[in-house]
Amino acid sequence: MASWIIQITVMVLSVFTSSSQGKRDKQLYCSACKAIVDELNYSISQVDPKKTINVGGFRLNPDGTMKDKKVPLARSETHLSELLDGVCDSMSDYALHVDPDTQLKQFMRFAPRSGGATGDFPDFKNFQFDGPEASNALKFACESVVEELEDDIISLFSQDVEHVHQELCNRVSGTKLLLCPRSLPHTSKSVRDTQTW
Numbered sequence: 001m002a003s004w005i006i007q008i009t010v011m012v013l014s015v016f017t018s019s020s021q022g023k024r025d026k027q028l029y030c031s032a033c034k035a036i037v038d039e040l041n042y043s044i045s046q047v048d049p050k051k052t053i054n055v056g057g058f059r060l061n062p063d064g065t066m067k068d069k070k071v072p073l074a075r076s077e078t079h080l081s082e083l084l085d086g087v088c089d090s091m092s093d094y095a096l097h098v099d100p101d102t103q104l105k106q107f108m109r110f111a112p113r114s115g116g117a118t119g120d121f122p123d124f125k126n127f128q129f130d131g132p133e134a135s136n137a138l139k140f141a142c143e144s145v146v147e148e149l150e151d152d153i154i155s156l157f158s159q160d161v162e163h164v165h166q167e168l169c170n171r172v173s174g175t176k177l178l179l180c181p182r183s184l185p186h187t188s189k190s191v192r193d194t195q196t197w
Helices: 002-022 026-045 077-093 132-158 164-173
Strands: 052-055 069-072 094-098 105-109
Touching: 026 077, 026 105, 026 132, 026 164, 052 077, 077 094, 077 132, 094 132, 132 164
Parallel strands: none
Antiparallel strands: 052 069, 094 105
16 A cells, blocks of 8 residues: 555656656746857857966876866866856846847846947847846746756757757756747857857
8 A cells, every 4th residue: 555655656757757857937937048158159259369277187197197178278177167157146147038020038137248249239229128027037048958957968068069058958948959049139149059050
C-alpha cells in the first residue's frame, strides 16, 4: 500500500513539473537568452585582447617542469563565470519592444551602455514600460537560463562558437526551429552572430 502511494505521488509530481515547464513564456525566455548573449558579447569585447590568464593543473611534471597554458582572459572559463554571475543584473535596462511593422514583441535594451553611442537604439515610442514587474520577469527568466545552461554558455563562449544566439537560444525554446526571432539592430555592430539569423 505504501509503495502505491509513493508511485502515485511521484507520478503527480512529474505531471505537475512537466506542466509547469510547459507554461514557460517562450518569447520571454528567448528574449532573456538573447539578452544574455548580447551582454556577454559586449562584456567580452571590452576586455583587452592582449590580457591572458594561466590555466592548467599547476602540477610538476616528472622532470620537474611545470606545464601551464595561457589563454585569453576574455574567453577564459574563470572570466566567463564571473560575467555570468552578474549578467542578469542588466535586465533592468531592457523593456518590451513592439516592432511597428511586424508587431513582433520582444525584450530589447533601451538604455545605452556606459560610454556607448545611443544612435543605434530603436525609437522609445515602440517600447512598453510596464514597471518593475516586467524587468523582474525578464531577470527571473535570465537567472533560470543561466542556472540551467551555465556549462553550455561557458563552453560556447570559451570556444568562440559562431552563431551563439542560434546554438543557445534554440535550446531555451526547446526546438530546432528558429522560434527565437532574429535580433533587431539594437546590438553592437561588432557582434557578428546577431546579424546571422
